[in-house]
Amino acid sequence: MSKENKKIKYEIRAKDALMLNLRALKLFRKLSPWHIELEVLDKIHQTLGYYIGIYVTARIVTELATLRRPKTLLFWVIIMLSQELFVRMIHYTIFHIQQVKGNFMNERRWNLIDKKLSQMDYVDAERQGVRDHYFKIRQDEEWTGLGFSAGYSFIYIFSDIANILGAIALSAGFVFLKVPETAPGAGILNSPLTILAIIAVIALISRGAVILGSKAWKLYKEMNDSATLSNRVFWHTVNIPKDESRALDMRIYDQRSLLIHMRRQSVDQGFGKKAAEYWAGKGGIMRAIQNMSTHITLGAIYFIVGLKAWAGAFGVGQVTQYIAAITALTSHITNLAYRWQDMRLNAVNLKYAFDFLDIKNNMYQGSLSTEKRSDRQYDIEFKDVSFKYPGTEKWALRHLNVKFKVGSRLAVVGENGSGKTTFIKLLCRLYDPQEGQIFLNGIDIKKYDYQDYVGVFSVVLQDYFLPAQPIGENVAGSKNYDRKKAEKCLIDAGFGERLKELPQGLDTYLYKEFETDGVQVSGGEAQKIAIARALYKNAPFIILDEPTAALDPIAEAEIYSQFDGIVGNKTAIYISHRLSSCRFCDEILVFEDGSIIQRGSHDSLVETDGRYKELWYAQAQYYKDEEKRRQMDKERAAAGI
Numbered sequence: 197m198s199k200e201n202k203k204i205k206y207e208i209r210a211k212d213a214l215m216l217n218l219r220a221l222k223l224f225r226k227l228s229p230w231h232i233e234l235e236v237l238d239k240i241h242q243t244l245g246y247y248i249g250i251y252v253t254a255r256i257v258t259e260l261a262t263l264r265r266p267k268t269l270l271f272w273v274i275i276m277l278s279q280e281l282f283v284r285m286i287h288y289t290i291f292h293i294q295q296v297k298g299n300f301m302n303e304r305r306w307n308l309i310d311k312k313l314s315q316m317d318y319v320d321a322e323r324q325g326v327r328d329h330y331f332k333i334r335q336d337e338e339w340t341g342l343g344f345s346a347g348y349s350f351i352y353i354f355s356d357i358a359n360i361l362g363a364i365a366l367s368a369g370f371v372f373l374k375v376p377e378t379a380p381g382a383g384i385l386n387s388p389l390t391i392l393a394i395i396a397v398i399a400l401i402s403r404g405a406v407i408l409g410s411k412a413w414k415l416y417k418e419m420n421d422s423a424t425l426s427n428r429v430f431w432h433t434v435n436i437p438k439d440e441s442r443a444l445d446m447r448i449y450d451q452r453s454l455l456i457h458m459r460r461q462s463v464d465q466g467f468g469k470k471a472a473e474y475w476a477g478k479g480g481i482m483r484a485i486q487n488m489s490t491h492i493t494l495g496a497i498y499f500i501v502g503l504k505a506w507a508g509a510f511g512v513g514q515v516t517q518y519i520a521a522i523t524a525l526t527s528h529i530t531n532l533a534y535r536w537q538d539m540r541l542n543a544v545n546l547k548y549a550f551d552f553l554d555i556k557n558n559m560y561q562g563s564l565s566t567e568k569r570s571d572r573q574y575d576i577e578f579k580d581v582s583f584k585y586p587g588t589e590k591w592a593l594r595h596l597n598v599k600f601k602v603g604s605r606l607a608v609v610g611e612n613g614s615g616k617t618t619f620i621k622l623l624c625r626l627y628d629p630q631e632g633q634i635f636l637n638g639i640d641i642k643k644y645d646y647q648d649y650v651g652v653f654s655v656v657l658q659d660y661f662l663p664a665q666p667i668g669e670n671v672a673g674s675k676n677y678d679r680k681k682a683e684k685c686l687i688d689a690g691f692g693e694r695l696k697e698l699p700q701g702l703d704t705y706l707y708k709e710f711e712t713d714g715v716q717v718s719g720g721e722a723q724k725i726a727i728a729r730a731l732y733k734n735a736p737f738i739i740l741d742e743p744t745a746a747l748d749p750i751a752e753a754e755i756y757s758q759f760d761g762i763v764g765n766k767t768a769i770y771i772s773h774r775l776s777s778c779r780f781c782d783e784i785l786v787f788e789d790g791s792i793i794q795r796g797s798h799d800s801l802v803e804t805d806g807r808y809k810e811l812w813y814a815q816a817q818y819y820k821d822e823e824k825r826r827q828m829d830k831e832r833a834a835a836g837i
């Protein structure tokens with residue numbers, strides 16, 4: 197094997213690896229001040245305690261083997277116990293602080309990565325490649341302890357250095373104390389060359405252990421990387437059965453067998469299996485050789501220290517001291533070498549994590565503040581806007597021209613795939629148009645600070661998310677909130693009657709995930725809570741993207757007509773394929789294939805031949821039937837049938 201082949205091949209240059217580790221250190225110090233300093237302090241202080249312990253034990257053994265003076269023995273025992281007590285006290289104090297701080301550090305690292313995902317350009321955030329990147333960083337953190345989670349382990353270099361210094365101080369006597377000239381083999385045992393030979397053997401064995409260790413770690417890392425997809429599939433199969441909303445599909449279509457198949461496959465190609473194969477093969481052999489080398493080193497140390505003691509260089513007390521000190525010296529010199537290699541190998545994972553954090557934000561660069569106008573005079577204009585989704589050729593919106601002013605009611609109708617949702621996505625700047633511009637009060641929306649800009653909108657999407665938290669907190673989006681206002685919003689959104697029935701009112705937990713007496717609301721009720729949340733935000737624009745899809749058409753129309761009053765002076769944009777809900781709007785835009793094919797009030801559109809009129813008459817019959825059915829139900833109920 198050539199010399200080059202024996203070397204560990206690093207993917208990152210030493211200098212870059214160092215810079216990445218330092219960058220990580222800087223980041224963690226910022227995320228959790230004093231965490232790292234305390235950790236180093238704890239390690240150094242424990243090291244000190246360890247060597248005091250070795251020294252004192254040697255003194256006690258010597259005293260027991262020689263003069264056995266009770267006072268001296270008592271003195272050393274008291275020193276031993278008090279140092280132990282002192283070391284433990286400091287350690288547990290630091291440990292206590294560290295536990296709290298440590299949790300913060302982990303939590304903050306996660307927050308950082310999550311924040312990045314939620315604030316990057318939406319176009320990037322929804323890309324599968326970026327999602328894979330995110331998942332891999334998480335996998336490194338949670339499964340293999342690589343990347344950021346190993347990002348500051350190199351600071352234990354300080355602990356190794358402290359250990360090496362302590363061990364040298366306690367083993368110096370072994371080098372300098374000479375065997376009496378009369379003893380057999382004194383010449384060899386006292387020769388500096390013998391000491392040098394011992395050092396050389398220890399260094400060689402350590403070096404071998406480090407090379408093996410690094411190779412093992414590299415293989416382990418490669419295994420981790422190759423198992424990313426199967427890990428993701430595995431977690432998918434674990435999470436789906438827990439998701440109540442999928443329970444029916446799971447049963448009706450026996451999706452369980454599909455999931456079992458996916459899980460089987462992911463396990464077959466997953467990390468666990470690869471790790472098992474690894475330990476049963478190369479990994480196990482490397483670990484065995486490593487352990488053997490440690491034991492050989494230890495044996496050599498025992499042998500040589502024992503030999504010198506037997507020849508009369510020092511007493512039995514020093515034997516314990518020298519063996520402990522030289523063993524520690526060997527292992528910490530090895531550790532020191534490991535640390536550097538770990539740093540270099542982990543640098544690849546650190547780079548991966550930093551590459552994620554460094555994904556450029558090209559979209560949200562604006563800095564203008566949306567004027568907090570007390571008159572809420574905001575207007576929006578789409579000027580010749582065209583848009584196609586990244587990676588597609590088809591225009592999802594084409595030459596859109598719309599202007600809507602404050603207080604107006606705008607309805608966007610059209611069949612599935614006509615571009616209604618895309619229109620809202622552009623309005624909320626999830627994407628920027630390829631052609632044309634969108635203006636808020638005459639200024640291109642790209643120029644506004646993004647957080648400020650989205651603050652102008654309340655949106656109720658079809659696919660909203662309500663966390664399993666108390667209803668009031670859901671509505672307000674916060675722990676501390678105005679209870680009266682939350683209640684009013686729920687009543688306005690049509691949830692008032694149901695709220696009255698709930699024994700804990702606003703404090704009732706949604707769903708039973710975290711509280712057994714949580715409330716399991718229906719799809720329609722959940723939508724009302726989502727609407728209440730939009731009302732609570734009290735933004736000048738309120739957008740409802742088919743939010744009432746879970747309601748029957750009449751109930752939907754009722755909500756919309758009430759909504760008109762609730763919305764008040766806000767600008768409302770309703771998106772619906774049910775035309776009855778849009779009747780009361782000032783202007784209706786009819787979308788088809790990404791373009792507006794008709795616009796006007798309900799009365800004018802219904803009298804004009806065109807798509808709207810066609811759809812209206814097609815749907816009207818259904819509403820009439822529905823109304824008739826309801827009326828009959830009411831009459832039956834009144835008659836007690």
Ligand code: ADP
Pocket residue numbers: 585586588592610611612613614615616617618619
């Ligand atoms: P609507 O809300 O009216 O049902 P959309 O705005 O969702 O319609 O869709 C408009 C067009 O854009 C459709 O042709 C749809 O297939 C396409 N589209 C929607 N979302 C995406 C996406 N994320 N990537 C690619 N094409 C999309």
